[in-house]
Amino acid sequence: MVYTGPQPGSSEQISAIVEELRGLYPQARYELNFTTPLELLVATILAAQCTDERVNAVTPQLFAKYRSAQDYAQVGQEELEQDVKSTGFYRNKAKTLRAVCQYLVDHYHGEVPQSIDELVKLPGVARKTANVVLVNAFGVTEGFIVDTHVGRVSKRLGWTQHEDAARAEQELMRLIPRSEWSSLPHRMIYHGRATCAARKPRCTSCTLVAYCPSAII
DNA sequence: CTCCCGATAT
DNA sequence: ATATCAGGAG
Incomplete structure (x- = not known):
């Protein structure tokens, strides 16, 4: 044909x-569940090579336990690994979440920045994740x-x-x-x-x- | 280019 | 059994 x-x-x-x-x-619309920019960023990082449904099954308990960037930055690697394990790539994802949140604490008082140039500087965040956070948390369309x-x-x-x-x-x-x-x-x-x-x-x-x-x- | 990786559809 | 899932780093 x-x-x-x-x-x-x-x-x-x-x-x-x-x-x-x-x-x-x-x-x-975006199908990952979240209530804050930080929750959106975390859920989107967990969504790498994983279905939305799987991420949404994990995040209720995760968001109840980790309420701030400080919480992710301070937890032990192995403990966070277990909390995100079922989303796959769990070692990378736990390491990324800890590094991103430490960066947010160090540079932005634990808040999520609102420009693509700042977002893609976060460790483990590239254009796709940055664009998702900008559009869905801040209503900003840069890409x-x-x-x-x-x-x-x-x-x-x-x-x-x-x-x-x-x-x-x-x-x-x-x-x-x-x-x-x-x-x-x-x-x-x-x-x-x-x-x-x-x-x-x-x-x-x-x-x-x-x-x-x-x-x- | 390879590696990370559990869960699910085919 | 194998490809694929709202990726990114080395």
């Missing part, structure tokens, strides 16, 4: 997809969230060829109107989970097939 839709990456193809996804997922789903869906739609998330983000920021930066990534993630799955994409039930050069019907 040869793709005959609008050129991948063209404004015609992009606007058609944006409108379709808006209709499909009008209420798309385009590129996680595993956004990266995969973007490649299949022909928006980027880059595997590297930072390079993909730069290309998406060039292609996508800024007004869509805060909502589109969440909708792409919903679509990536529900339809454009990594292993077995459901192209036959996908309403983007007319705009997707990778569709297999």
Whole structure:
């Protein structure tokens, strides 16, 4: 089957997809549970290569036990490891949480900074985590969230060829109107989970097939 | 590029 | 059995 839709990456193809996804997922939002910027930062760090559902199963007890950056900075490595174990990569994640929170204590009185330049200086925080915290905690849109789903869906739609998330983000920021930066990534993630799955994409039930050069019907 | 890593879907 | 999950560091 040869793709005959609008050129991948063209404004015609992009606007058609944006409108379709808006209709499909009008209420798309971040699904990790949190009540403060610090909780959001912690949950997002735990979400690396782990489902939201798994993180949400761990954070109620975690947030009840650790109420401030000082709490994470002061706990022992092995104790924190056990508290985050079921999210996988638990040694790295415990080490990252302790280092990030020590940094917050040292530089920001334990608060979470509100610019991307400051956030990406935190140990274990790169563009994806920084963008998530900015948008969902502070309502600030400085970049385009590129996680595993956004990266995969973007490649299949022909928006980027880059595997590297930072390079993909730069290309998406060039292609996508800024007004869509805060909502589109969440909708792409919903679509990536529900339809454009990594292993077995459901192209036959996908309403983007007319705009997707990778569709297999 | 490799490593970290438990839980789940296929 | 194996790929994948709202990644990032060395």
